[in-house]
Amino acid sequence: MTLLAGSQNPDTIFGMNDSFKESTETESGPPNQLEPTQPSNLALRRVAIDTYRENVAYLHRDCAVYRAEGFQALSKIEIRANGRRILATLNVVDDVAIVGCDELGLSEDAFVLLDLQQGHTVTVSQAEPPASIGPLRSKLAGERLGRDDFHAIIRDIAQRRYSKIELTAFLVATNRDELDREEVYFLTDAMVASGRKLDWQEPLVVDKHCIGGIPGNRTSMLVVPIVAAHGLLCPKTSSRAITSPAGTADTMEVLANVELPFDKLAEIVRDHRGCLAWGGSASLSPADDVLISVERPLAMDSPGQMVASILSKKIAAGSTHLVLDIPIGPTAKIRSMPDAQRLRRLFEYVAGRMHLSLDVVITDGRQPVGNGIGPMLEARDVMRVLQNDPKAPDDLRQKSLRLAGRLIECNPDIRGGDGYAIARDILESGRALAKMNDIIAAQGQKTFDHHHPALGPLSFEIAADVSGVVTGIDNLQIARIAGLAGAPKVVGAGVDLFHKLGDTVAAGDVLYRVHANYPADLEFSRQACARSSGYGIGSVDNVPHVFVEF
């Protein structure tokens, strides 16, 4: 495995040429007769506030530089020291205990980014807007942008030169149909270029990904051990949950350490042909991580941004072949076959331009996959499947086998249609479990007994109020209930489903149980259940039709 530098060398990102001269050197006008020249030098101070991916600078209201420079609260200022420069949003402070009149405070992220000792002399000035504000304004005005525009914007985003306001403006202005497919390709390409790009030095590097929105859909934790046991290279990095009750990284973290130094991760992949790690430390498509900080509170997920986000991460990770899962259902992200087909075509167009081999599968997204929703419950389901436990949820097992089969068929030596049987054999023989145990041991095993998972000790059950057939399970409401119960942060919290679509239930039968660790969480989720249980019960004719292309 070698590391290819992207278009940015991370070591020099903040060492840009300083195009401004120091004002004290170039001043040649008449001497200032009002006040002595204001020095713009301040002493650096770390202000221990975590502003979460937004650089914030703190200046005292009585700081001479603040008064002289005509700064305004929330304006962007530029901080320079040692040939580095960063931009930050200004907050004005009235308390010398936070920042003194001769100091510049930086929030934790910004302090780390500038990478200097406290007390180091820094110079501040009004920031020129990031270079890409021109293209951003063009996009706000509805214009089409070119490749260079996207590269400029994404570079500035990756370098944290955008405020939350500018990030949001970019996201909303590129929402919905605002990007044509060529622009989505430019955006993807720019996102890959903003970080590092791995090269595994193998012709076949496989991965799978789901567009999300289906609770419990932890197929990666089954597909990776199956295809790695088959010998395919599958360096799977996953995100934590953004708005859902568990991401693959959250669930895997129940079983093993997922925050690995990059070199360790690469070693595990070499030794075991696969891994199941959190991708955040690998600096792949770093602009995506910044954009997510705004997408999360808005719950935005437009097609163009989704395609660029997913494909840029996979390409940066060195994948050559990707199986992409698009679930479809009444409460899934994609709710109609025409929408699914439109999204499939956009993925295929961009993947083609980026030379990534892509196989899109459209799957059943009418209800959660598996029984458990929440990290601990989902880890239990995964381990039951790997152990060939009779209590294993069959939908999770079947879906994982089919996805693994499609990946196995990326191997040119495998005949189309044979992948599924190979995957099933690997699972049933225990080779998938053995591979999973190897990966868990390599990443750092945690204590977990899937027969007795340490679920949240507070719980309540929701029962059917009438007899009939389960005709609907609302993915969004079930995810919301699990989230209010504490998932994913509280790993033992979540929802355990006892009945799925098409099951016949009698009035009083328990539909699901909610687990929580804290009374307040339990009460929040109980109130959500009272508003809507998420279950529909009716006649068998009302069960929604399945649309799948798989």
Place this chain on the structure above:
Amino acid sequence: MTLLAGSQNPDTIFGMNDSFKESTETESGPPNQLEPTQPSNLALRRVAIDTYRENVAYLHRDCAVYRAEGFQALSKIEIRANGRRILATLNVVDDVAIVGCDELGLSEDAFVLLDLQQGHTVTVSQAEPPASIGPLRSKLAGERLGRDDFHAIIRDIAQRRYSKIELTAFLVATNRDELDREEVYFLTDAMVASGRKLDWQEPLVVDKHCIGGIPGNRTSMLVVPIVAAHGLLCPKTSSRAITSPAGTADTMEVLANVELPFDKLAEIVRDHRGCLAWGGSASLSPADDVLISVERPLAMDSPGQMVASILSKKIAAGSTHLVLDIPIGPTAKIRSMPDAQRLRRLFEYVAGRMHLSLDVVITDGRQPVGNGIGPMLEARDVMRVLQNDPKAPDDLRQKSLRLAGRLIECNPDIRGGDGYAIARDILESGRALAKMNDIIAAQGQKTFDHHHPALGPLSFEIAADVSGVVTGIDNLQIARIAGLAGAPKVVGAGVDLFHKLGDTVAAGDVLYRVHANYPADLEFSRQACARSSGYGIGSVDNVPHVFVEF
């Protein structure tokens, strides 16, 4: 003058019914066997950070509530005390000097909003999203919103329930052609309802407004004394500069106090028929003030938002008749007659629905108005016109007389066409100056000698590099140069123009002088001039044509 409450009674805005029960009271699940129940009570602390119209809450990372509740950085939390509740964006703190483990810190704005003593017990919880997030998401998805949707969104914005991210999303999603004219009317109506509405108990309350973008365009400071001297009621409140080198409030502040308690302002209007005050303290259309905090950094100014912002302020201020100035020119906000006409029709439609009598004038926006750009320089120009000084800029004088004439014609006793002559007579007779002096004295006079204004002592001049005719003066570049020189914060800073469009100049003639107080400012403006002086010099045929409807 009486005060009409809007749809919100300001005293009870934050006293909404508490629909959540305290978690400690309602917990009825099995006892928590993991940890003792976490109290969610904390002691309130003011954190002296000015986060400029965004409520920010600070919790220590080791605070029991933070750990238990599964908060995430930048998530919204709800703070409750004494029947009040506010929302705030969470910043996580790692320094007990800023906020202790048993404390909740609030930024300055949020602390004022909650209006309790430090140390008061407060309860925090995960915030339900603001009620209007549903309509906001619909708008992000491109749907048309109804009256109730806009009222819900604007109410939440006025009550500071939106984060910067949500505010930006709303602004960008209602940008450009995203709002139809009915939606702009709903938005305007909602913005009026979000604050208080004045009723001056007179049939004719006049005002003038310009959509902005033309440096030096200080006609209000001439129109108000003229029409007030004529006897019309003209309670003019103005904003400070948002992105420009001076707003009317900034310029008036050179001559008089503009930050007046609302009762004092009303008294001045009763006594003198007019005022020239800053509008920020009157709580008129408060949602607009919040939205501006995001519009400013993005320099956004879409037609729908412009119409709603301007008309809501005027209607809330109790105006019955408005003359609206739309300047048109190559570097004005509006650059073509079709665009101006489209904007005029939108203003007229919404004004009609809101029962405001509106007279739109389309004026010459090819260049700055007057000679001075910056608070002190513009105040000088205004006083020269009022004093009938031969050095008074004729364009500022003529434009002001025509606007004043249109307002005077709102009086049903004045024949159409007679207004201009009446206005000129009021100005030439010195009655306008006397009225201005009355208003200045009533608001609180400042020392100002328009013969010897205290301009910034540092300066440089820009000379013509060729001989010819002035064929263009770039409003944006001149504003930028004045802003970099320190205007409006540094009142004596700015640009003094010596030549206007159509003037014949010889190579070496001084085109303008830049004034600054600080060497760094002077240098920034000098660099901007070096990139572009903002002046075009060519043949008389190249002077752009004037399009006006006036």
